[in-house]
C-alpha cells in the first residue's frame with residue numbers, strides 16, 4: 001500500500017495519478033479540504049515564489065495542459081482567463097514565468113490597457129481554478145477510483161503506515177521531514193462577490209512595486225468569488241487578519257479596477273504559502289528502509305505545479 005501524507009492539492013493530485021495507474025493508494029492527513037492551505041489560494045496557474053525556474057516551468061506546462069483540457073468540459077471548476085500582468089517599469093525581457101507560453105497565450109499589453117503608474121504589461125491566457133469545489137471533486141475522483149482518505153496526524157514520517165510513503169505535507173514538512181528550508185510566506189486575501197457578467201472585473205496581477213513595500217496586488221475574478229490580494233511576508237507564521245492590510249488591499253485593487261470599490265465582502269483570511277527556495281521532489285529512503293518520495297515546498301505555486309509534480313511522482317515510484 002502506498003500512503004500519501006497530505007490532502008491539499010499536491011497530495012490529492014499525486015494520489016489520484018497513482019490510483020489511476022493501478023497502485024493501491026490511501027491518503028492520510030491531519031487536515032482535509034476545506035481546511036487546507038490549498039483551499040485558501042488565489043489559484044491562478046502562474047508561477048510565483050517557487051523554484052527552481054526550469055523545473056517549475058516544465059511542471060507548470062504539464063498542469064496548464066491538464067487544466068485547459070478540463071476548462072473545456074461542461075461544469076468544470078476551471079476557467080481560462082486573460083490576465084493582465086502589470087510591470088511598474090519597462091520590461092526588457094519576457095518574465096521567466098511566461099517563457100513557455102506560446103503566442104496564443106501571451107501578448108504585450110496595449111498602452112491603453114495600462115492603468116496609471118504602470119509602464120508595461122503582458123496579457124497571458126491561463127487557467128484560474130475555483131479551489132474549494134475543485135479539491136472536493138479531486139477527493140470524489142480519488143474515492144471513486146477505490147482510494148481511501150482518513151484523518152491522521154504524524155510526529156515523524158516513520159510513524160506513518162504503508163510500504164511506500166509520498167510526503168505531500170506542505171509547511172508540515174518543516175517538522176515531519178526536519179527540513180528547516182521550509183518556511184511560511186504569509187498572504188492576506190479579501191474575497192468579494194463576483195461582478196455581474198455585464199460589468200466583468202479585469203483579472204490582473206502586479207508582483208510588487210515600491211509603493212506596496214514589495215507586496216503583490218491582484219484580482220482573480222472566479223465565477224464563485226473575486227479574490228483580491230495580497231501580501232507575501234517571508235517567515236511570518238501569524239494567521240490573524242490585520243484590518244489595515246485588508247484596507248490597503250481594497251485601496252490598491254480599486255486603483256486598478258475602480259468597480260471593486262463597491263464589491264461586497266464575502267470573507268477575509270490569511271494563508272501560509274509553504275515556501276522552500278527549491279521545491280523538494282525526489283525519492284529517498286526512511287531510516288527503516290522504506291521508500292519515500294518527497295513532494296513539498298511549492299510556495300505560491302502549488303496549484304500551478306500540482307499536475308506536473310504528480311506526473312513526476314509516477315516516474316519515481
Ligand SMILES: Cc1cc2nc3c(=O)[nH]c(=O)nc-3n(C[C@H](O)[C@H](O)[C@H](O)COP(=O)(O)OP(=O)(O)OC[C@H]3O[C@@H](n4cnc5c(N)ncnc54)[C@H](O)[C@@H]3O)c2cc1C
Nearest residue numbers: 007008030031038042043044154170172187271302303304
Ligand atoms: C494567499 C495565497 C494565495 C495563493 N495563490 C496561489 C495561486 O494563485 N496559484 C498557485 O499556484 N498557488 C497559490 N498559492 C499557493 C498554494 O496554495 C500552495 O502552494 C499549495 O496549497 C500547497 O499545497 P500542499 O498540498 O503542498 O499544502 P497544503 O494544502 O497545506 O496541504 C498539506 C497537507 O498536509 C497535511 N499535513 C501537514 N503536516 C502533517 C502531519 N504532520 N501529519 C499528517 N498530515 C499533515 C495537512 O493537514 C494537509 O492535508 C497561494 C497560497 C496562498 C496562501
